[in-house]
Amino acid sequence: MACALGSIATGSPACFGHSVNSASVFRHRQGTSRSVLARCTSRKWSTNEVYRLSACSENVCPLFLNFWHWTEQQLQRSWLTVKNRQQKLGLKVQSEKPLQHTLDSFSSFDGEGVGRAITGNLGSSSVVGNIKLTDSVRGDVRASATTIGEPSLSPHANIDDLTPSTTPFLTITVLGATGDLATSKIFPALFALYYSGHLPENVAIFGYSRSPLSDEDLRNLISERLTCRVDHAEECGNKTDAFLKRVFYQRGVYNTCDHMETLDSRMLELEGNGPANRVFYLSVPKECLLEVTNCLSASAKSKTGWTRLIVEKPFGDDADSSDKITRGLYQAGFSEDQIYRIDHLLGKELIENLTVLRFSNLVFEPLWSRTYIKNVQFIYSEDWGVCPGKERYFDEQGVIRDLVQSHMLQTIALFAMEPPVTLEGEDIRNEKVKVLRSMRAPTYADVVLGQYKASISKDGKSKIPGYLDEPDVRTNSLTPTFVATVLYIDNSRWDGVPFLVKAGKGLIKHSVEIRIQFRQVPGNLYRERFGYNLDAAANELVLRVQPDEAINLKVNNKVPGLGLQLDSSELNLLYRDKYDGEVPDSYERLILDVIDGDTHLFLRGDELAATWEILTPLLEEIENLKEEKDGI
Numbered sequence: 001m002a003c004a005l006g007s008i009a010t011g012s013p014a015c016f017g018h019s020v021n022s023a024s025v026f027r028h029r030q031g032t033s034r035s036v037l038a039r040c041t042s043r044k045w046s047t048n049e050v051y052r053l054s055a056c057s058e059n060v061c062p063l064f065l066n067f068w069h070w071t072e073q074q075l076q077r078s079w080l081t082v083k084n085r086q087q088k089l090g091l092k093v094q095s096e097k098p099l100q101h102t103l104d105s106f107s108s109f110d111g112e113g114v115g116r117a118i119t120g121n122l123g124s125s126s127v128v129g130n131i132k133l134t135d136s137v138r139g140d141v142r143a144s145a146t147t148i149g150e151p152s153l154s155p156h157a158n159i160d161d162l163t164p165s166t167t168p169f170l171t172i173t174v175l176g177a178t179g180d181l182a183t184s185k186i187f188p189a190l191f192a193l194y195y196s197g198h199l200p201e202n203v204a205i206f207g208y209s210r211s212p213l214s215d216e217d218l219r220n221l222i223s224e225r226l227t228c229r230v231d232h233a234e235e236c237g238n239k240t241d242a243f244l245k246r247v248f249y250q251r252g253v254y255n256t257c258d259h260m261e262t263l264d265s266r267m268l269e270l271e272g273n274g275p276a277n278r279v280f281y282l283s284v285p286k287e288c289l290l291e292v293t294n295c296l297s298a299s300a301k302s303k304t305g306w307t308r309l310i311v312e313k314p315f316g317d318d319a320d321s322s323d324k325i326t327r328g329l330y331q332a333g334f335s336e337d338q339i340y341r342i343d344h345l346l347g348k349e350l351i352e353n354l355t356v357l358r359f360s361n362l363v364f365e366p367l368w369s370r371t372y373i374k375n376v377q378f379i380y381s382e383d384w385g386v387c388p389g390k391e392r393y394f395d396e397q398g399v400i401r402d403l404v405q406s407h408m409l410q411t412i413a414l415f416a417m418e419p420p421v422t423l424e425g426e427d428i429r430n431e432k433v434k435v436l437r438s439m440r441a442p443t444y445a446d447v448v449l450g451q452y453k454a455s456i457s458k459d460g461k462s463k464i465p466g467y468l469d470e471p472d473v474r475t476n477s478l479t480p481t482f483v484a485t486v487l488y489i490d491n492s493r494w495d496g497v498p499f500l501v502k503a504g505k506g507l508i509k510h511s512v513e514i515r516i517q518f519r520q521v522p523g524n525l526y527r528e529r530f531g532y533n534l535d536a537a538a539n540e541l542v543l544r545v546q547p548d549e550a551i552n553l554k555v556n557n558k559v560p561g562l563g564l565q566l567d568s569s570e571l572n573l574l575y576r577d578k579y580d581g582e583v584p585d586s587y588e589r590l591i592l593d594v595i596d597g598d599t600h601l602f603l604r605g606d607e608l609a610a611t612w613e614i615l616t617p618l619l620e621e622i623e624n625l626k627e628e629k630d631g632i
């Protein structure tokens with residue numbers, strides 16, 4: 001597909017959070033069909049419609065989180081960020097005392113207070129070393145460390161109240177600005193960062209696309225999607241206006257660089273003569289990626305600060321195409337440390353918490369190996385079908401590329417890695433890549449594939465489309481919408497432990513979770529109480545990523561009373577009950593990390609290559625079988 005000037009696009013219908021209404025049938029590869037799965041809406045399902053995605057117990061388990069360590073970790077992290085930045089900027093690193101100071105100031109916390117203390121630390125002033133952290137933590141830190149110029153205000157700029165600042169100017173450009181991802185996720189995340197004080201005041205945000213829009217048109221397009229969180233709601237109107245004044249639109253194409261030059265001049269007008277950093281978010285179809293990157297490199301890189309690229313998936317279709325993209329990015333003049341390959345799942349609270357939970361809790365850390373863990377299940381179950389507007393794309397990709405290649409493999413890598421030397425991005429990525437390179441490539445014999453089918457709604461009144469009924473899906477398409485497989489990591493820690501992966505669309509349940517099932521207690525004194533099913537008595541730790549973030553630990557317990565009756569109970573940490581405030585959207589966290597230069601949640605080139613090495617043989621095998629079947 002060429003990336004030339006095309007017709008006016010309005011962007012495809014919303015994908016994220018989208019909910020459609022249809023029931024489905026799961027067809028596995030042996031050819032049998034089962035009435036099963038459902039997707040979307042508030043439809044309720046009868047038991048005979050339900051295909052249970054997970055074979056494991058429904059009992060989820062509770063948690064046990066060591067809040068002190070968690071707090072320490074968070075504070076350590078902000079301190080490390082400051083420290084790293086100082087080091088990168090050649091400044092003398094302050095003593096570690098300030099961290100202690102910050103912890104001391106929270107020393108009277110109880111569990112309830114932890115969340116508030118941390119919010120307070122980031123949301124208001126606090127002192128770490130001699131660096132003052134204010135609402136715009138990151139910008140101010142940089143400001144204290146660089147030579148500074150004041151942004152000049154252009155008469156064309158339409159930022160009439162831009163505060164002269166000692167902070168380097170920051171320009172964030174969203175390419176593919178009219179698209180679903182940009183309007184539903186990226187601009188709202190930028191706004192959330194702005195109103196919560198995480199962007200510097202001297203920030204400008206550009207949208208770039210082929211559609212002929214004005215600045216005002218783009219502001220109107222995105223303003224409908226901006227929402228303020230409860231705790232900042234009083235200032236919502238003012239902040240929205242202030243944010244929108246910082247938003248501009250540049251119409252342009254990708255196959256010539258002329259419009260990128262115009263973009264560059266407009267950015268320069270706003271940036272003035274001082275240092276300026278630039279982030280380019282490439283939210284464009286994959287066909288355009290390298291053209292965009294070449295033009296950006298030639299015409300729009302910052303000459304007075306850093307330039308960073310956020311690259312969206314798909315990162316290729318297989319090992320070769322992915323390698324081509326990676327080499328293309330390098331050839332365009334971007335180095336690995338400027339490239340942020342984003343996987344939004346990794347920005348979700350529970351995924352970020354994985355390492356905290358494991359490495360800062362003595363009750364978990366020593367158990368994290370084949371000695372104690374029987375299997376781990378990674379479940380990505382969507383109750384909606386293919387997102388409207390994405391049908392053709394999905395039909396070419398299939399579920400393995402869409403959900404497994406990045407989402408699932410990255411999560412497994414974070415879960416299974418050896419302890420990194422530090423929490424620095426490179427140290428974490430060094431460990432993740434080792435896991436991926438130790439992973440055995442699955443074959444077709446190791447997988448179950450499925451595709452959701454049409455069904456009738458529960459009230460019997462409407463037909464719910466199956467995958468083959470979706471617009472733009474090829475007639476008789478054999479593209480899988482469901483996969484279950486087992487992966488093995490052939491290293492000393494995980495030898496023989498099955499990592500079970502189940503991912504699909506159009507399923508009965510909407511949930512993303514990691515279930516860690518522990519082995520039985522050797523010589524369990526209470527075995528007779530559990531009957532023959534000692535498996536049912538094994539402990540299980542469940543991290544529910546979405547919806548309703550929670551951590552559960554299943555433990556065996558004595559039922560109160562005179563006899564000796566046991567049951568499996570759950571220690572349950574449900575975030576919405578425990579913590580005040582909304583959990584930020586993953587795009588917020590990840591964009592902030594890019595601005596911060598924190599790479600730990602982004603895929604490095606060698607990690608990406610390793611994921612494709614794992615999956616390409618299986619994908620080829622499936623393609624060959626499809627061709628054979630088509631030929632019959």
Ligand SMILES: NC(=O)C1=CN([C@@H]2O[C@H](COP(=O)(O)OP(=O)(O)OC[C@H]3O[C@@H](n4cnc5c(N)ncnc54)[C@H](OP(=O)(O)O)[C@@H]3O)[C@@H](O)[C@H]2O)C=CC1
Nearest residue numbers: 003009012015176178179180181209210211283284312313
């Ligand atoms: N939406 C989602 O849920 C997710 C998307 N992604 C990835 O993010 C990127 C953007 O996604 P999304 O917004 O959904 O994509 P869209 O298909 O909506 O495309 C984004 C924008 O790119 C422009 N565009 C479309 N086709 C072309 C073309 N042939 N040549 C040049 N420009 C084109 C359009 O703007 P205009 O016509 O104005 O130029 C369009 O609004 C893609 O790489 C996608 O794979 C990743 C994860 C989830």
Ligand SMILES: O=C1O[C@H](COP(=O)(O)O)[C@@H](O)[C@H](O)[C@H]1O
Nearest residue numbers: 015016017344345382387402403
């Ligand atoms: O990357 C993708 O993610 C969405 C799910 O997004 P979420 O916000 O619900 O986590 C998924 O539907 C889509 O197929 C996939 O490409």
